[in-house]
Amino acid sequence: MKMGNIKMDDYSGSNFLKENNARHLWHPMTDPKVNQKDSPMIISKGEGEYIWDVDGNKYLDVTGGLWNVNVGHNRKEVKEAIVEQLDKIAYYNTFINNSNPPAIELSTRLMEMLKIEDMGKVMFGSGGSDANETALKLARQYWKLMDEPQKTKIFSLKSAYHGVQFGVLSASGGIQWRKAYEPLLAGFFQVDNPDIYRNPWTENAEELGQICADILDREIQHQGPETVAAFIAEPIQGAGGMIIPPSNYWPLIRKICDKHNILLIADEVITGFGRTGSMFGTRAWGVKADIMSFAKGINSGYIPLGATAISKKVESAWERDHPLSAIMHGYTYSGHPLACAAANANLEIVVRDNLPENAERVGLYFLKELKKLKDKHISIGDVRGKGLMLAIEFVKDRDTKEPFAFNEPYPALVAKNARNSGVMIRNQGHRIILSPALTFTNDQVDEAIQGINKAITSASK
Numbered sequence: 117m118k119m120g121n122i123k124m125d126d127y128s129g130s131n132f133l134k135e136n137n138a139r140h141l142w143h144p145m146t147d148p149k150v151n152q153k154d155s156p157m158i159i160s161k162g163e164g165e166y167i168w169d170v171d172g173n174k175y176l177d178v179t180g181g182l183w184n185v186n187v188g189h190n191r192k193e194v195k196e197a198i199v200e201q202l203d204k205i206a207y208y209n210t211f212i213n214n215s216n217p218p219a220i221e222l223s224t225r226l227m228e229m230l231k232i233e234d235m236g237k238v239m240f241g242s243g244g245s246d247a248n249e250t251a252l253k254l255a256r257q258y259w260k261l262m263d264e265p266q267k268t269k270i271f272s273l274k275s276a277y278h279g280v281q282f283g284v285l286s287a288s289g290g291i292q293w294r295k296a297y298e299p300l301l302a303g304f305f306q307v308d309n310p311d312i313y314r315n316p317w318t319e320n321a322e323e324l325g326q327i328c329a330d331i332l333d334r335e336i337q338h339q340g341p342e343t344v345a346a347f348i349a350e351p352i353q354g355a356g357g358m359i360i361p362p363s364n365y366w367p368l369i370r371k372i373c374d375k376h377n378i379l380l381i382a383d384e385v386i387t388g389f390g391r392t393g394s395m396f397g398t399r400a401w402g403v404k405a406d407i408m409s410f411a412k413g414i415n416s417g418y419i420p421l422g423a424t425a426i427s428k429k430v431e432s433a434w435e436r437d438h439p440l441s442a443i444m445h446g447y448t449y450s451g452h453p454l455a456c457a458a459a460n461a462n463l464e465i466v467v468r469d470n471l472p473e474n475a476e477r478v479g480l481y482f483l484k485e486l487k488k489l490k491d492k493h494i495s496i497g498d499v500r501g502k503g504l505m506l507a508i509e510f511v512k513d514r515d516t517k518e519p520f521a522f523n524e525p526y527p528a529l530v531a532k533n534a535r536n537s538g539v540m541i542r543n544q545g546h547r548i549i550l551s552p553a554l555t556f557t558n559d560q561v562d563e564a565i566q567g568i569n570k571a572i573t574s575a576s577k
């Protein structure tokens with residue numbers, strides 16, 4: 117590799133990369149000082165469920181990239197689809213009266229996959245934040261087209277993560293993401309999320325589902341349903357702490373949205389395409405949303421892509437004659453041919469190999485093994501998961517559930533120890549997030565558990 121007057125034969129040794137990373141590169145969700153002190157993992161190769169760093173060390177990738185590489189790394193079918201499209205044309209836009217074959221094929225495929233949910237149209241973007249931003253904008257536009265322009269407010273949940281642009285950040289309820297960028301946008305409100313491990317009301321899941329649904333209901337009534345455009349939530353809160361709602365929660369919020377004539381937006385960026393053991397997170401709760409956002413697993417991250425699906429009911433507003441019916445929204449990379457070609461090949465694999473079913477089966481085994489870890493280690497307050505979306509929550513005291521503060525080293529040390537023994541996991545605050553490829557096997561669960569067990573044992577010393 118040649119860079120100006122710097123010549124590198126390959127990445128081995130890797131000092132060039134480590135030094136220049138510290139010198140030039142800022143990382144998301146990180147204080148830059150951290151990467152100055154400690155070189156990040158520099159990953160240069162992947163195969164299936166394994167990755168290699170620039171020094172040649174091999175790791176079991178229990179993070180699945182960033183809960184997105186659902187079919188695993190370096191899949192021949194996905195690469196070939198990208199190259200085949202590259203040989204035709206790398207890019208053409210989908211603005212106004214342009215389109216391209218992979219985008220059309222993907223829209224057709226998605227509508228077929230989303231038949232149960234009554235979806236009617238899809239708009240593409242470059243990732244999850246984009247997909248949710250599109251969802252929020254279309255929700256507001258919907259009410260203008262329906263001649264109810266005062267319905268503009270967006271409700272969401274505390275601890276939610278919907279992305280980083282100002283709109284979606286304003287809907288994100290996690291304080292840690294908001295603080296440095298406030299003030300955020302007006303008209304966004306968060307209500308309590310149904311967190312069975314940490315809530316002031318009850319240990320009974322169904323009761324909690326009802327309490328949190330009632331809180332949403334009351335807040336909407338308090339503010340006036342005629343002012344509210346939409347409620348957005350993740351079927352399972354991911355970055356906010358892997359919070360799995362009680363099974364009555366989503367059906368209840370669907371009813372509340374219907375009662376108050378409010379759109380329900382499902383942020384399926386993590387849960388879409390099989391991660392929770394069902395093709396879609398909302399499908400597992402038996403609920404149809406009005407708008408659904410996707411990214412990550414849509415093409416396993418081979419090329420950035422996001423998608424927003426709009427139900428037939430919502431779509432019908434655009435059939436009306438209205439001066440505001442043009443969709444004045446979209447990105448240069450909406451419907452990028454390479455990203456869509458990758459998605460078409462990726463979704464073929466997801467369906468052909470029934471990866472949601474594998475995620476459910478292997479996820480159940482993973483959870484069972486995590487429960488055994490909890491019995492061994494006092495620092496584990498809770499383990500939970502659905503499909504291959506799992507978490508370990510560390511506490512300083514099991515009885516009081518006192519969590520480790522954000523900057524306390526223990527959880528990060530566990531993650532680091534695990535990586536040192538060849539198991540790639542990541543901590544988010546005091547929780548370890550586990551989200552491998554949906555192709556994961558029980559043997560790989562055993563390998564992961566062994567590494568995590570060792571990591572906790574040595575961190576606890």
Ligand SMILES: Cc1ncc(COP(=O)(O)O)c(C=O)c1O
Pocket residue numbers: 242243244245246248277278279280350354355383384385386411412
């Ligand atoms: C539920 C959810 N929504 C939205 C996003 C934002 O996606 P992106 O980082 O692709 O913009 C994420 C990212 O992790 C997410 O987990």
